[in-house]
Amino acid sequence: MSQASLSQATAPAGQQEIPARRRTRLGLRYGRRLQLIGFAFVLPTLLFFAAFKFGPMLWAVELSFTSFDMVSTPDWVGLENYERLAEDPVFRASLVNTFVYIAGSTVLIALVGLGLALAINTSVPGARACMAVMFLTNLMPIIAVTLVWRFLLHPFGLVNQLLAPFGVGRMDWLTDEDLAMPAIIAVTAWRFAPYFMVVYLAGLLAIPRDYYEAAEIDGAGAIRRFLHITLPLLMPTIFFVVVVSALLSSRIFLMPYIMTGGGPGDATRVLSMLIYETGFSYMKMGEAAAISVVLFAIMLVFTVLQMRIFMRNERGLA
Incomplete structure (x- = not known):
């Protein structure tokens, strides 16, 4: 009798070894049970x-x-809706307004957010309290x-009153097509x-301080430290901000709808407003x-292009 058989025969009944095939079967059952849970x-x-x-997304596609008035x-009409959109001047104007709004708001949000973060990241007393106050706007x-x-942008509102001492005349912020x-x-x-x-x-707090200390020892100024340390290491955060702010801007609705109603004319009508008006005002779902x-x-094409550009920059930095 072998040593393994002898030890199994002499072991108590509750402590005998389970055969390998049975152990495998029990392990599979346990793993499958965990997957089901x-x-x-x-x-x-x-x-x-x-x-x-x-x-709902698939149903919208x-x-x-179709032609549907709720x-x-x-009724199935094929590509007739898309052909009608290609010939619609209101749709083309809304498409241009959407691109302008996405580009302008994304760039401004990215720059203003970065500037505020750099200002808050300093050791100035009260900087964190200012951050808390500014975050309340969100x-x-x-x-x-x-x-x-x-009300603030009304021709007789507070903004024009604050600009009047600097020689700025009355500005029609919400009724001028250019403003x-x-x-x-x-x-x-x-x-x-x-x-x-x-x-x-x-993202700024995640950058090791050793990089800045080494750059200061080498004589690098604040601008060079920002260009060669902060900006490259902050690129993933910048990419996230650009993508999320662009997606957020693409589906904005209440702000232009309440402030201007899409006017004057079609100057501020974006695609989200056109979707609402076409579907619920004209019953053309x-x-x-x-x-x-x-x-x-x-937005899908925009996001994919940004991801490819970001990945290319990441490979270049690596």
Whole structure:
């Protein structure tokens, strides 16, 4: 009798070794049980996204190929909605306004947020208290923000009164075609830049101080330290801010809708407003779905291009 058989025969009944095949089978059962338990925990979230996010998205894509007025049965029209959009001057103007708004608000939010983070990151007394005060703008309801700024930007509002001592005449911020969009972009940056300031500040605090100390020993000034240390190491954070702020700006609705109503003319009408007006004012849900698909495709292409540019820059820095 071998040593293993002898030890198994002499061991108590409750302590005898389990055969290898049975151990493997028990391990598979236990692992499968853990997978089922994990899937059970995730299943409610998957069902929620399937029912309230991905399902409506797929339905909107299907609806964009139909003519639907929310009363009768949808009629399949193929690419007719997209062809009509290509010939619609209102859609083209809204598309241009959307690009202008995304570009302007994204650049301004990224620059203002970075500037505020650099200012807060100094050792000036009271800097953290100022950060807390500035972050309160991000906690205010968007409706309250837009209503307050609508009164502030009135021709006889506080903004014009503050500019009057500097020789600036009365400005029609929300009724001038050349000023309405820049005014909305400035309010957007005022609303969202403090949030991204906190994101920038987290990225700045993650940079080791040893890099700056070594650069100071080598005689590098503040500008060179920013260009050669802060900016390269902060590129992942900058990429995150640009992508998130662009996505946020692409679906903005309440701010231009309340402040200008899309006017004057079509100067501030963006695609999100056009989707609402086409679907619920003119009862053309097929065309509204087509506009939403176009907006989704634009942001998808924009995000993919930004990711490719970022990955290329990362490989270049490596």
